[in-house]
Amino acid sequence: MDIRELIHLGRFAVWNAFEGKEISIPEHLKEKYSQNMGVFTTLKTYPEHNLRGCIGVPLPVYPLWYATVYSSLQAAFQDPRFYPLRKEEFDKVVWEITLLTPPEEIKVPKEELPEVIEIGKDGLIIERGENKGLLLPQVPVEHGWSPIEFLEYTCLKAGLPKDCWKCRDTKVYRFSGEVYQEKEPFGEVEKVILK
Known part of the structure; x- marks a missing residue:
C-alpha cells in the first residue's frame, strides 16, 4: 500500500472541489484500494501543526479509496469546528491519514477500563443511547492524557x-x-510513531 498515493488522492479530491471539477478516480486506484477500511483524514496548519480539520469513516464500510476521498473532503469543508478550508490555505496544510482496525467492544467491568486501555495504541469510541464519540489513538499522546482522561474526553466528545x-x-x-x-x-x- 502506497500511503503517499492515498494522501495525493485526498489532496486531488479537495483541489478538484476548489476548481469546481468532478472528481474522477482512475480505475487502477479503485482496484488497488478496494479493501473496505476505516480511515480518518486530519488536516494541520504548517509549520504550526494546529488542527485544521479532522473527519473520517470509523467502520470498514467503504473501499479505502472512497473513504480517503470522502474523509478528505469532509475534513477540508465540513468539520463544524472550523470554517471551510480556503484555496489559499491548500499549500499551507499537511495531510495526515489514520488507517483503522475495526472497533471491538471492551468487555471488562467498568472500573477496570483504565487498566486495559493502552495509550499510544488504542483509539476509543464511547456510545450511550444516541450519543457517540470517537478519539483517535494519537490524541491522548498529543495531549499527555492518562487512560482515565482519555475516557473522560471521549465521553465529552460524545x-x-x-x-x-x-x-x-x-x-x-x-x-x-x-x-x-x-x-x-x-x-x-x-509513519508516526505514537509514544
Missing part, C-alpha cells in the same frame, strides 16, 4: 458527562490505527 464511561449502559470500544503524515505540504510521508 456530548455526555465525562464520567459516563462508568455507567452500565455505556459501551466502550477500542481500535488501533496506523498514522501517516506529510512532513511538509506535498512533501515526504512518514
Whole structure:
C-alpha cells in the first residue's frame, strides 16, 4: 500500500472541489484500494501543526479509496469546528491519514477500563443511547492524557458527562490505527510513531 498515493488522492479530491471539477478516480486506484477500511483524514496548519480539520469513516464500510476521498473532503469543508478550508490555505496544510482496525467492544467491568486501555495504541469510541464519540489513538499522546482522561474526553466528545464511561449502559470500544503524515505540504510521508 502506497500511503503517499492515498494522501495525493485526498489532496486531488479537495483541489478538484476548489476548481469546481468532478472528481474522477482512475480505475487502477479503485482496484488497488478496494479493501473496505476505516480511515480518518486530519488536516494541520504548517509549520504550526494546529488542527485544521479532522473527519473520517470509523467502520470498514467503504473501499479505502472512497473513504480517503470522502474523509478528505469532509475534513477540508465540513468539520463544524472550523470554517471551510480556503484555496489559499491548500499549500499551507499537511495531510495526515489514520488507517483503522475495526472497533471491538471492551468487555471488562467498568472500573477496570483504565487498566486495559493502552495509550499510544488504542483509539476509543464511547456510545450511550444516541450519543457517540470517537478519539483517535494519537490524541491522548498529543495531549499527555492518562487512560482515565482519555475516557473522560471521549465521553465529552460524545456530548455526555465525562464520567459516563462508568455507567452500565455505556459501551466502550477500542481500535488501533496506523498514522501517516506529510512532513511538509506535498512533501515526504512518514509513519508516526505514537509514544
